Amino acid sequence: MRVLILGGTAEARALAAELDAAGVPVVSSLAGRVTNPRLPVGEVREGGFGGPEGLAAWLAAEGVAALVDATHPFAARMTASAAEAARATGVPLLVLRRPGWREGPGDAWQRVGSLREAAERLAAPMRVFLTTGRRSLPAFAGVPGVWFLARSVDPPEPPVPANAHVLLDRGPYTVEGERALVREHRLDVLVTKDSGGAMTTAKLVAARELGLAVIMVDRPQPPPGVRLVETVAEAARWARGHAG
Structure with missing residues:
Protein backbone atom coordinates (compact mmCIF):
# COMPACT_ATOMS: atom_id res chain seq x y z
CA MET A 1 0.00 0.00 0.00
CA ARG A 2 1.24 3.44 -0.91
CA VAL A 3 2.51 6.22 1.30
CA LEU A 4 1.68 9.79 0.37
CA ILE A 5 4.36 12.36 1.20
CA LEU A 6 3.39 16.01 1.16
CA GLY A 7 6.75 17.32 0.06
CA GLY A 8 8.82 20.10 -1.38
CA THR A 9 11.58 19.94 1.25
CA ALA A 10 14.95 18.21 1.37
CA GLU A 11 13.59 15.97 4.12
CA ALA A 12 10.67 14.92 1.91
CA ARG A 13 13.05 13.98 -0.92
CA ALA A 14 15.27 12.02 1.45
CA LEU A 15 12.25 10.19 2.88
CA ALA A 16 10.96 9.30 -0.59
CA ALA A 17 14.38 7.93 -1.53
CA GLU A 18 14.64 5.84 1.63
CA LEU A 19 11.16 4.35 1.29
CA ASP A 20 11.63 3.69 -2.43
CA ALA A 21 14.89 1.86 -1.69
CA ALA A 22 13.02 -0.24 0.89
CA GLY A 23 10.41 -1.22 -1.68
CA VAL A 24 7.61 0.93 -0.26
CA PRO A 25 5.45 2.52 -2.99
CA VAL A 26 5.57 6.28 -2.56
CA VAL A 27 3.71 9.22 -4.06
CA SER A 28 5.23 12.65 -3.42
CA SER A 29 2.90 15.63 -3.72
CA LEU A 30 4.32 19.04 -4.64
CA ALA A 31 2.17 22.14 -4.33
CA GLY A 32 3.69 23.71 -7.45
CA ARG A 33 4.68 27.01 -5.81
CA VAL A 34 8.31 26.90 -6.97
CA THR A 35 9.44 26.93 -10.60
CA ASN A 36 11.61 23.94 -11.55
CA PRO A 37 11.49 22.22 -8.14
CA ARG A 38 13.94 19.50 -7.19
CA LEU A 39 12.02 16.28 -7.80
CA PRO A 40 12.10 13.23 -5.52
CA VAL A 41 12.44 9.66 -6.69
CA GLY A 42 9.27 7.71 -7.33
CA GLU A 43 5.85 8.91 -8.41
CA VAL A 44 5.25 12.67 -8.23
CA ARG A 45 1.94 14.50 -8.13
CA GLU A 46 1.99 18.25 -8.75
CA GLY A 47 -0.72 20.74 -7.79
CA GLY A 48 -3.10 21.12 -4.89
CA PHE A 49 -5.90 18.81 -3.78
CA GLY A 50 -8.62 21.41 -3.32
CA GLY A 51 -8.48 21.76 0.44
CA PRO A 52 -8.95 19.11 3.12
CA GLU A 53 -12.05 17.68 1.45
CA GLY A 54 -10.18 17.14 -1.80
CA LEU A 55 -7.23 15.58 -0.01
CA ALA A 56 -9.55 13.27 1.93
CA ALA A 57 -11.24 12.17 -1.29
CA TRP A 58 -7.87 11.47 -2.91
CA LEU A 59 -6.65 9.45 0.08
CA ALA A 60 -9.79 7.32 0.01
CA ALA A 61 -9.81 6.84 -3.76
CA GLU A 62 -6.13 5.89 -3.95
CA GLY A 63 -6.13 3.54 -0.95
CA VAL A 64 -3.30 5.37 0.79
CA ALA A 65 -1.94 3.50 3.81
CA ALA A 66 -0.21 6.42 5.53
CA LEU A 67 0.27 10.15 5.10
CA VAL A 68 3.48 12.03 5.92
CA ASP A 69 3.39 15.82 5.98
CA ALA A 70 6.98 16.82 5.21
CA THR A 71 6.15 20.29 3.92
CA HIS A 72 7.96 23.47 4.93
CA PRO A 73 7.70 24.32 8.64
CA PHE A 74 5.70 27.42 7.72
CA ALA A 75 3.18 25.60 5.49
CA ALA A 76 0.58 25.85 8.24
CA ARG A 77 -2.43 25.70 5.92
CA MET A 78 -1.26 22.47 4.29
CA THR A 79 -0.56 20.88 7.66
CA ALA A 80 -4.02 21.83 8.90
CA SER A 81 -5.57 20.34 5.76
CA ALA A 82 -3.58 17.14 6.22
CA ALA A 83 -4.75 16.82 9.83
CA GLU A 84 -8.38 17.35 8.86
CA ALA A 85 -8.21 14.89 5.96
CA ALA A 86 -6.52 12.28 8.13
CA ARG A 87 -9.25 12.59 10.76
CA ALA A 88 -11.96 12.30 8.12
CA THR A 89 -10.52 9.18 6.49
CA GLY A 90 -8.77 7.44 9.37
CA VAL A 91 -5.49 7.45 7.43
CA PRO A 92 -2.56 7.66 9.90
CA LEU A 93 -0.72 10.98 9.76
CA LEU A 94 2.83 11.88 10.74
CA VAL A 95 4.37 15.36 10.55
CA LEU A 96 8.08 15.47 9.74
CA ARG A 97 9.66 18.79 10.77
CA ARG A 98 13.37 19.43 10.96
CA PRO A 99 14.42 21.09 14.23
CA GLY A 100 14.34 24.86 14.41
CA TRP A 101 17.42 27.02 14.86
CA ARG A 102 18.75 27.91 18.29
CA GLU A 103 20.51 31.08 19.31
CA GLY A 104 24.14 30.62 20.30
CA PRO A 105 26.99 32.65 21.79
CA GLY A 106 27.54 35.86 19.87
CA ASP A 107 24.06 35.90 18.31
CA ALA A 108 21.76 38.91 18.66
CA TRP A 109 18.28 37.56 17.90
CA GLN A 110 14.85 39.02 18.45
CA ARG A 111 12.13 36.38 18.21
CA VAL A 112 8.75 37.49 16.90
CA GLY A 113 5.49 35.68 16.32
CA SER A 114 4.60 36.92 12.84
CA LEU A 115 5.78 38.72 9.72
CA ARG A 116 3.75 41.74 10.79
CA GLU A 117 5.60 41.90 14.09
CA ALA A 118 8.91 41.57 12.24
CA ALA A 119 7.97 44.53 10.02
CA GLU A 120 7.06 46.57 13.09
CA ARG A 121 10.61 46.12 14.44
CA LEU A 122 12.11 47.84 11.40
CA ALA A 123 12.75 51.58 11.09
CA ALA A 124 14.76 53.95 8.92
CA PRO A 125 17.63 54.01 8.08
CA MET A 126 18.01 50.22 8.42
CA ARG A 127 19.37 48.15 5.55
CA VAL A 128 17.69 44.77 5.80
CA PHE A 129 18.55 41.33 4.46
CA LEU A 130 15.05 39.87 3.95
CA THR A 131 14.99 36.07 3.52
CA THR A 132 11.41 35.21 4.46
CA GLY A 133 10.30 34.15 0.95
CA ARG A 134 8.62 35.87 -1.96
CA ARG A 135 5.10 35.50 -0.58
CA SER A 136 6.04 37.46 2.54
CA LEU A 137 7.09 40.69 0.83
CA PRO A 138 3.68 42.40 1.08
CA ALA A 139 4.06 42.38 4.88
CA PHE A 140 7.02 44.74 4.50
CA ALA A 141 5.67 46.92 1.68
CA GLY A 142 4.47 49.66 4.03
CA VAL A 143 7.70 50.09 6.02
CA PRO A 144 9.03 53.61 5.27
CA GLY A 145 12.67 54.53 4.86
CA VAL A 146 14.06 50.99 5.06
CA TRP A 147 16.15 49.47 2.27
CA PHE A 148 15.69 45.74 1.58
CA LEU A 149 17.77 43.10 -0.10
CA ALA A 150 14.99 40.56 -0.66
CA ARG A 151 16.15 37.09 -1.66
CA SER A 152 13.82 34.46 -3.12
CA VAL A 153 13.89 31.52 -5.48
CA ASP A 154 11.21 32.92 -7.82
CA PRO A 155 10.22 36.53 -8.60
CA PRO A 156 7.84 37.97 -5.99
CA GLU A 157 4.38 39.23 -6.81
CA PRO A 158 3.37 42.81 -5.88
CA PRO A 159 3.14 44.60 -3.61
CA VAL A 160 6.83 44.69 -2.74
CA PRO A 161 8.68 47.32 -0.69
CA ALA A 162 9.44 50.41 -2.75
CA ASN A 163 13.04 50.41 -1.57
CA ALA A 164 13.85 46.80 -2.39
CA HIS A 165 16.43 45.04 -4.50
CA VAL A 166 15.23 41.52 -5.34
CA LEU A 167 17.91 38.85 -5.55
CA LEU A 168 16.83 35.58 -7.22
CA ASP A 169 18.89 32.72 -5.86
CA ARG A 170 18.51 29.19 -4.55
CA GLY A 171 20.44 27.58 -1.68
CA PRO A 172 22.46 26.00 -0.30
CA TYR A 173 24.52 29.10 0.47
CA THR A 174 28.06 29.52 1.80
CA VAL A 175 29.22 31.63 4.72
CA GLU A 176 31.72 33.34 2.41
CA GLY A 177 28.98 34.24 -0.04
CA GLU A 178 26.68 35.54 2.68
CA ARG A 179 29.45 37.67 4.17
CA ALA A 180 30.09 39.14 0.73
CA LEU A 181 26.40 40.06 0.32
CA VAL A 182 26.31 41.73 3.74
CA ARG A 183 29.39 43.80 2.99
CA GLU A 184 28.46 44.66 -0.60
CA HIS A 185 25.01 45.97 0.38
CA ARG A 186 26.04 47.38 3.79
CA LEU A 187 23.36 45.37 5.58
CA ASP A 188 22.77 45.70 9.31
CA VAL A 189 19.66 43.55 10.00
CA LEU A 190 18.69 40.03 8.95
CA VAL A 191 14.99 39.10 8.91
CA THR A 192 14.33 35.39 8.47
CA LYS A 193 11.93 32.60 9.37
CA ASP A 194 12.90 29.81 11.75
CA SER A 195 12.94 27.26 8.95
CA GLU A 209 30.46 37.14 12.58
CA LEU A 210 29.58 40.58 11.23
CA GLY A 211 27.44 41.74 14.14
CA LEU A 212 24.05 41.88 12.40
CA ALA A 213 20.89 41.95 14.45
CA VAL A 214 18.58 39.04 13.58
CA ILE A 215 14.79 39.17 13.66
CA MET A 216 13.63 35.56 13.76
CA VAL A 217 10.00 34.74 12.94
CA ASP A 218 8.88 31.74 15.00
CA ARG A 219 7.34 28.81 13.14
CA PRO A 220 3.64 27.98 13.63
CA GLN A 221 2.69 25.11 15.92
CA PRO A 222 1.22 21.95 14.35
CA PRO A 223 -2.45 21.14 15.00
CA PRO A 224 -3.14 19.58 18.41
CA GLY A 225 -2.93 15.84 18.65
CA VAL A 226 -0.70 15.41 15.58
CA ARG A 227 2.35 13.17 15.97
CA LEU A 228 5.58 14.96 15.05
CA VAL A 229 9.13 13.68 14.44
CA GLU A 230 12.30 15.56 13.55
CA THR A 231 14.33 13.07 11.49
CA VAL A 232 13.92 11.23 8.21
CA ALA A 233 14.94 7.97 9.91
CA GLU A 234 12.05 8.22 12.40
CA ALA A 235 9.58 9.03 9.62
CA ALA A 236 10.83 6.15 7.47
CA ARG A 237 10.40 3.65 10.31
CA TRP A 238 6.88 4.89 10.96
CA ALA A 239 5.92 4.80 7.27
CA ARG A 240 7.32 1.30 6.74
CA GLY A 241 5.33 0.09 9.73
CA HIS A 242 2.08 1.42 8.31
CA ALA A 243 2.69 0.40 4.70
CA GLY A 244 3.66 -3.18 5.51
Missing part, protein backbone atom coordinates in the same frame (compact mmCIF):
# COMPACT_ATOMS: atom_id res chain seq x y z
CA GLY A 196 15.72 25.19 10.47
CA GLY A 197 18.02 22.92 8.52
CA ALA A 198 21.56 23.28 7.23
CA MET A 199 20.82 24.58 3.73
CA THR A 200 20.43 28.23 4.77
CA THR A 201 22.29 28.46 8.08
CA ALA A 202 25.20 30.30 6.45
CA LYS A 203 23.33 33.61 6.74
CA LEU A 204 23.08 33.14 10.51
CA VAL A 205 26.81 32.45 10.79
CA ALA A 206 27.58 35.53 8.68
CA ALA A 207 25.23 37.64 10.81
CA ARG A 208 26.98 36.46 13.98
Whole structure:
Protein backbone atom coordinates (compact mmCIF):
# COMPACT_ATOMS: atom_id res chain seq x y z
CA MET A 1 0.00 0.00 0.00
CA ARG A 2 1.24 3.44 -0.91
CA VAL A 3 2.51 6.22 1.30
CA LEU A 4 1.68 9.79 0.37
CA ILE A 5 4.36 12.36 1.20
CA LEU A 6 3.39 16.01 1.16
CA GLY A 7 6.75 17.32 0.06
CA GLY A 8 8.82 20.10 -1.38
CA THR A 9 11.58 19.94 1.25
CA ALA A 10 14.95 18.21 1.37
CA GLU A 11 13.59 15.97 4.12
CA ALA A 12 10.67 14.92 1.91
CA ARG A 13 13.05 13.98 -0.92
CA ALA A 14 15.27 12.02 1.45
CA LEU A 15 12.25 10.19 2.88
CA ALA A 16 10.96 9.30 -0.59
CA ALA A 17 14.38 7.93 -1.53
CA GLU A 18 14.64 5.84 1.63
CA LEU A 19 11.16 4.35 1.29
CA ASP A 20 11.63 3.69 -2.43
CA ALA A 21 14.89 1.86 -1.69
CA ALA A 22 13.02 -0.24 0.89
CA GLY A 23 10.41 -1.22 -1.68
CA VAL A 24 7.61 0.93 -0.26
CA PRO A 25 5.45 2.52 -2.99
CA VAL A 26 5.57 6.28 -2.56
CA VAL A 27 3.71 9.22 -4.06
CA SER A 28 5.23 12.65 -3.42
CA SER A 29 2.90 15.63 -3.72
CA LEU A 30 4.32 19.04 -4.64
CA ALA A 31 2.17 22.14 -4.33
CA GLY A 32 3.69 23.71 -7.45
CA ARG A 33 4.68 27.01 -5.81
CA VAL A 34 8.31 26.90 -6.97
CA THR A 35 9.44 26.93 -10.60
CA ASN A 36 11.61 23.94 -11.55
CA PRO A 37 11.49 22.22 -8.14
CA ARG A 38 13.94 19.50 -7.19
CA LEU A 39 12.02 16.28 -7.80
CA PRO A 40 12.10 13.23 -5.52
CA VAL A 41 12.44 9.66 -6.69
CA GLY A 42 9.27 7.71 -7.33
CA GLU A 43 5.85 8.91 -8.41
CA VAL A 44 5.25 12.67 -8.23
CA ARG A 45 1.94 14.50 -8.13
CA GLU A 46 1.99 18.25 -8.75
CA GLY A 47 -0.72 20.74 -7.79
CA GLY A 48 -3.10 21.12 -4.89
CA PHE A 49 -5.90 18.81 -3.78
CA GLY A 50 -8.62 21.41 -3.32
CA GLY A 51 -8.48 21.76 0.44
CA PRO A 52 -8.95 19.11 3.12
CA GLU A 53 -12.05 17.68 1.45
CA GLY A 54 -10.18 17.14 -1.80
CA LEU A 55 -7.23 15.58 -0.01
CA ALA A 56 -9.55 13.27 1.93
CA ALA A 57 -11.24 12.17 -1.29
CA TRP A 58 -7.87 11.47 -2.91
CA LEU A 59 -6.65 9.45 0.08
CA ALA A 60 -9.79 7.32 0.01
CA ALA A 61 -9.81 6.84 -3.76
CA GLU A 62 -6.13 5.89 -3.95
CA GLY A 63 -6.13 3.54 -0.95
CA VAL A 64 -3.30 5.37 0.79
CA ALA A 65 -1.94 3.50 3.81
CA ALA A 66 -0.21 6.42 5.53
CA LEU A 67 0.27 10.15 5.10
CA VAL A 68 3.48 12.03 5.92
CA ASP A 69 3.39 15.82 5.98
CA ALA A 70 6.98 16.82 5.21
CA THR A 71 6.15 20.29 3.92
CA HIS A 72 7.96 23.47 4.93
CA PRO A 73 7.70 24.32 8.64
CA PHE A 74 5.70 27.42 7.72
CA ALA A 75 3.18 25.60 5.49
CA ALA A 76 0.58 25.85 8.24
CA ARG A 77 -2.43 25.70 5.92
CA MET A 78 -1.26 22.47 4.29
CA THR A 79 -0.56 20.88 7.66
CA ALA A 80 -4.02 21.83 8.90
CA SER A 81 -5.57 20.34 5.76
CA ALA A 82 -3.58 17.14 6.22
CA ALA A 83 -4.75 16.82 9.83
CA GLU A 84 -8.38 17.35 8.86
CA ALA A 85 -8.21 14.89 5.96
CA ALA A 86 -6.52 12.28 8.13
CA ARG A 87 -9.25 12.59 10.76
CA ALA A 88 -11.96 12.30 8.12
CA THR A 89 -10.52 9.18 6.49
CA GLY A 90 -8.77 7.44 9.37
CA VAL A 91 -5.49 7.45 7.43
CA PRO A 92 -2.56 7.66 9.90
CA LEU A 93 -0.72 10.98 9.76
CA LEU A 94 2.83 11.88 10.74
CA VAL A 95 4.37 15.36 10.55
CA LEU A 96 8.08 15.47 9.74
CA ARG A 97 9.66 18.79 10.77
CA ARG A 98 13.37 19.43 10.96
CA PRO A 99 14.42 21.09 14.23
CA GLY A 100 14.34 24.86 14.41
CA TRP A 101 17.42 27.02 14.86
CA ARG A 102 18.75 27.91 18.29
CA GLU A 103 20.51 31.08 19.31
CA GLY A 104 24.14 30.62 20.30
CA PRO A 105 26.99 32.65 21.79
CA GLY A 106 27.54 35.86 19.87
CA ASP A 107 24.06 35.90 18.31
CA ALA A 108 21.76 38.91 18.66
CA TRP A 109 18.28 37.56 17.90
CA GLN A 110 14.85 39.02 18.45
CA ARG A 111 12.13 36.38 18.21
CA VAL A 112 8.75 37.49 16.90
CA GLY A 113 5.49 35.68 16.32
CA SER A 114 4.60 36.92 12.84
CA LEU A 115 5.78 38.72 9.72
CA ARG A 116 3.75 41.74 10.79
CA GLU A 117 5.60 41.90 14.09
CA ALA A 118 8.91 41.57 12.24
CA ALA A 119 7.97 44.53 10.02
CA GLU A 120 7.06 46.57 13.09
CA ARG A 121 10.61 46.12 14.44
CA LEU A 122 12.11 47.84 11.40
CA ALA A 123 12.75 51.58 11.09
CA ALA A 124 14.76 53.95 8.92
CA PRO A 125 17.63 54.01 8.08
CA MET A 126 18.01 50.22 8.42
CA ARG A 127 19.37 48.15 5.55
CA VAL A 128 17.69 44.77 5.80
CA PHE A 129 18.55 41.33 4.46
CA LEU A 130 15.05 39.87 3.95
CA THR A 131 14.99 36.07 3.52
CA THR A 132 11.41 35.21 4.46
CA GLY A 133 10.30 34.15 0.95
CA ARG A 134 8.62 35.87 -1.96
CA ARG A 135 5.10 35.50 -0.58
CA SER A 136 6.04 37.46 2.54
CA LEU A 137 7.09 40.69 0.83
CA PRO A 138 3.68 42.40 1.08
CA ALA A 139 4.06 42.38 4.88
CA PHE A 140 7.02 44.74 4.50
CA ALA A 141 5.67 46.92 1.68
CA GLY A 142 4.47 49.66 4.03
CA VAL A 143 7.70 50.09 6.02
CA PRO A 144 9.03 53.61 5.27
CA GLY A 145 12.67 54.53 4.86
CA VAL A 146 14.06 50.99 5.06
CA TRP A 147 16.15 49.47 2.27
CA PHE A 148 15.69 45.74 1.58
CA LEU A 149 17.77 43.10 -0.10
CA ALA A 150 14.99 40.56 -0.66
CA ARG A 151 16.15 37.09 -1.66
CA SER A 152 13.82 34.46 -3.12
CA VAL A 153 13.89 31.52 -5.48
CA ASP A 154 11.21 32.92 -7.82
CA PRO A 155 10.22 36.53 -8.60
CA PRO A 156 7.84 37.97 -5.99
CA GLU A 157 4.38 39.23 -6.81
CA PRO A 158 3.37 42.81 -5.88
CA PRO A 159 3.14 44.60 -3.61
CA VAL A 160 6.83 44.69 -2.74
CA PRO A 161 8.68 47.32 -0.69
CA ALA A 162 9.44 50.41 -2.75
CA ASN A 163 13.04 50.41 -1.57
CA ALA A 164 13.85 46.80 -2.39
CA HIS A 165 16.43 45.04 -4.50
CA VAL A 166 15.23 41.52 -5.34
CA LEU A 167 17.91 38.85 -5.55
CA LEU A 168 16.83 35.58 -7.22
CA ASP A 169 18.89 32.72 -5.86
CA ARG A 170 18.51 29.19 -4.55
CA GLY A 171 20.44 27.58 -1.68
CA PRO A 172 22.46 26.00 -0.30
CA TYR A 173 24.52 29.10 0.47
CA THR A 174 28.06 29.52 1.80
CA VAL A 175 29.22 31.63 4.72
CA GLU A 176 31.72 33.34 2.41
CA GLY A 177 28.98 34.24 -0.04
CA GLU A 178 26.68 35.54 2.68
CA ARG A 179 29.45 37.67 4.17
CA ALA A 180 30.09 39.14 0.73
CA LEU A 181 26.40 40.06 0.32
CA VAL A 182 26.31 41.73 3.74
CA ARG A 183 29.39 43.80 2.99
CA GLU A 184 28.46 44.66 -0.60
CA HIS A 185 25.01 45.97 0.38
CA ARG A 186 26.04 47.38 3.79
CA LEU A 187 23.36 45.37 5.58
CA ASP A 188 22.77 45.70 9.31
CA VAL A 189 19.66 43.55 10.00
CA LEU A 190 18.69 40.03 8.95
CA VAL A 191 14.99 39.10 8.91
CA THR A 192 14.33 35.39 8.47
CA LYS A 193 11.93 32.60 9.37
CA ASP A 194 12.90 29.81 11.75
CA SER A 195 12.94 27.26 8.95
CA GLY A 196 15.72 25.19 10.47
CA GLY A 197 18.02 22.92 8.52
CA ALA A 198 21.56 23.28 7.23
CA MET A 199 20.82 24.58 3.73
CA THR A 200 20.43 28.23 4.77
CA THR A 201 22.29 28.46 8.08
CA ALA A 202 25.20 30.30 6.45
CA LYS A 203 23.33 33.61 6.74
CA LEU A 204 23.08 33.14 10.51
CA VAL A 205 26.81 32.45 10.79
CA ALA A 206 27.58 35.53 8.68
CA ALA A 207 25.23 37.64 10.81
CA ARG A 208 26.98 36.46 13.98
CA GLU A 209 30.46 37.14 12.58
CA LEU A 210 29.58 40.58 11.23
CA GLY A 211 27.44 41.74 14.14
CA LEU A 212 24.05 41.88 12.40
CA ALA A 213 20.89 41.95 14.45
CA VAL A 214 18.58 39.04 13.58
CA ILE A 215 14.79 39.17 13.66
CA MET A 216 13.63 35.56 13.76
CA VAL A 217 10.00 34.74 12.94
CA ASP A 218 8.88 31.74 15.00
CA ARG A 219 7.34 28.81 13.14
CA PRO A 220 3.64 27.98 13.63
CA GLN A 221 2.69 25.11 15.92
CA PRO A 222 1.22 21.95 14.35
CA PRO A 223 -2.45 21.14 15.00
CA PRO A 224 -3.14 19.58 18.41
CA GLY A 225 -2.93 15.84 18.65
CA VAL A 226 -0.70 15.41 15.58
CA ARG A 227 2.35 13.17 15.97
CA LEU A 228 5.58 14.96 15.05
CA VAL A 229 9.13 13.68 14.44
CA GLU A 230 12.30 15.56 13.55
CA THR A 231 14.33 13.07 11.49
CA VAL A 232 13.92 11.23 8.21
CA ALA A 233 14.94 7.97 9.91
CA GLU A 234 12.05 8.22 12.40
CA ALA A 235 9.58 9.03 9.62
CA ALA A 236 10.83 6.15 7.47
CA ARG A 237 10.40 3.65 10.31
CA TRP A 238 6.88 4.89 10.96
CA ALA A 239 5.92 4.80 7.27
CA ARG A 240 7.32 1.30 6.74
CA GLY A 241 5.33 0.09 9.73
CA HIS A 242 2.08 1.42 8.31
CA ALA A 243 2.69 0.40 4.70
CA GLY A 244 3.66 -3.18 5.51
